[in-house]
Structure formats: structure tokens, C-alpha cells
Amino acid sequence: MEALAGVVAIYLVFCFVMLGLSLVQYIFQSLGLYTIAKRRGISKPWLAWVPVGNVWIMGCISDQYQYVARGLNKNKRTLLMWLNVIMVVLLGLYTAFMVTMIIAQRNGDHMMTGALGIMLLALVMFAVSVWYSILVYMAQFDLFRSAEPDNAVLYLVLSILIGGIVNAILVFICRNKDGGMPPRRVVEPVAAPVEPWQGDM
Numbered sequence: 033m034e035a036l037a038g039v040v041a042i043y044l045v046f047c048f049v050m051l052g053l054s055l056v057q058y059i060f061q062s063l064g065l066y067t068i069a070k071r072r073g074i075s076k077p078w079l080a081w082v083p084v085g086n087v088w089i090m091g092c093i094s095d096q097y098q099y100v101a102r103g104l105n106k107n108k109r110t111l112l113m114w115l116n117v118i119m120v121v122l123l124g125l126y127t128a129f130m131v132t133m134i135i136a137q138r139n140g141d142h143m144m145t146g147a148l149g150i151m152l153l154a155l156v157m158f159a160v161s162v163w164y165s166i167l168v169y170m171a172q173f174d175l176f177r178s179a180e181p182d183n184a185v186l187y188l189v190l191s192i193l194i195g196g197i198v199n200a201i202l203v204f205i206c207r208n209k210d211g212g213m214p215p216r217r218v219v220e221p222v223a224a225p226v227e228p229w230q231g232d233m
Contacts, residue, residue, distance in 0.1 A: 179206035
């Protein structure tokens with residue numbers, strides 16, 4: 033009995049540590065994206081604190097960099113947001129299928145078509161998650177290039193290999209930097225031409 037209590041205690045400590053790390057990661061990532069978006073004039077920077085909205089903001093930062101630095105209109109923000117929504121819906125469907133399968137198995141039913149459906153859904157989820165991950169890393173690379181172009185590749189490699197809290201800290205480090213952004217063009221006001229009848233006064 034004592035061994036079981038020890039295992040439960042270790043599990044609870046592990047859960048609290050993971051929850052704490054997730055919270056720290058969320059704060060660093062959101063604060064970094066919010067600061068960059070606000071400083072660069074991106075609309076609704078507070079979305080950095082909202083799930084799905086934070087992906088929109090990262091896409092906006094990437095799109096702004098691609099447009100300002102290269103003149104390209106990528107519209108990554110919309111694609112990232114919809115892929116995120118699709119992943120959430122697919123995860124919900126997958127969970128519902130799994131619960132249905134467990135209930136059917138307990139009742140003694142054999143649902144071969146249900147198992148095939150779950151496998152097909154898992155494959156679709158995998159394909160969407162790979163596509164989504166690639167786009168997220170592309171957007172992050174644009175963010176890193178816009179902030180610290182000399183370290184962008186290193187930051188991206190660390191984000192891919194370690195991810196999680198390291199990725200959030202790197203975004204936070206970039207929050208006040210614009211090393212890769214072209215200088216803003218200042219439009220000089222054009223003086224109205226002096227008409228002959230106005231003369232010099």
C-alpha cells in the first residue's frame with residue numbers, strides 16, 4: 033500500500049511540475065508575441081493571450097515580415113488559424129470515436145468498421161498536424177529573422193529539437209528586437225505648389 037501511495041505522490045508531483053512548466057511557457061510565449069505585435073502595429077495584439085488567436089498573431093508577424101522584407105503576400109495567419117481549428121475538431125472526433133469503441137467493446141460488440149474509422153481519422157490527424165507544424169516553424173523562422181537574423185537558424189533548430197519552454201523563451205527574447213526588419217519608410221509631406229496668383233508674401 034505504501035508503494036502505491038509513493039507512486040501516486042510521484043505522479044502528482046510530476047503533474048504539478050508539468051502544469052507549472054506549461055504555465056510558464058504560455059506566459060513567455062504570449063508576452064513575447066503580444067509585445068512584438070503591439071510594437072509592430074499589428075491589429076488586436078491581445079489575441080496573443082488567446083488559444084488559436086496566438087497562432088493568428090504569429091501568422092500576422094510572419095506575413096508582415098514577408099510583405100515588408102520581400103514584397104510577398106503569404107496570408108499564413110489564416111491558414112495557421114484554420115489548421116489549428118481543424119486539429120481541435122479532429123481531436124474531438126477522435127476522442128468521441130474512442131469512447132464509443134470502448135463502450136461497444138464493454139458491451140461485447142465488435143466494431144471492425146469503427147476501428148478502421150479510427151485508424152483513418154488518426155492518419156488524417158497526423159497529416160494535418162505535420163502540415164500545421166511545418167507552417168508554425170516557417171512562421172517562427174520569419175519571426176526570428178525579423179528580430180535576430182544572425183541567430184534565426186540557431187533559434188529555429190533549438191525550437192524544433194527542444195521545443196516547449198525553450199521555444200517560448202526564444203520568442204520572448206525577440207520581443208524588443210527588429211534587426212531583420214527593413215527600416216520604415218517615412219513619407220515626407222509634399223508642400224502644395226505655389227500658384228502664380230499667390231505670389232511670395
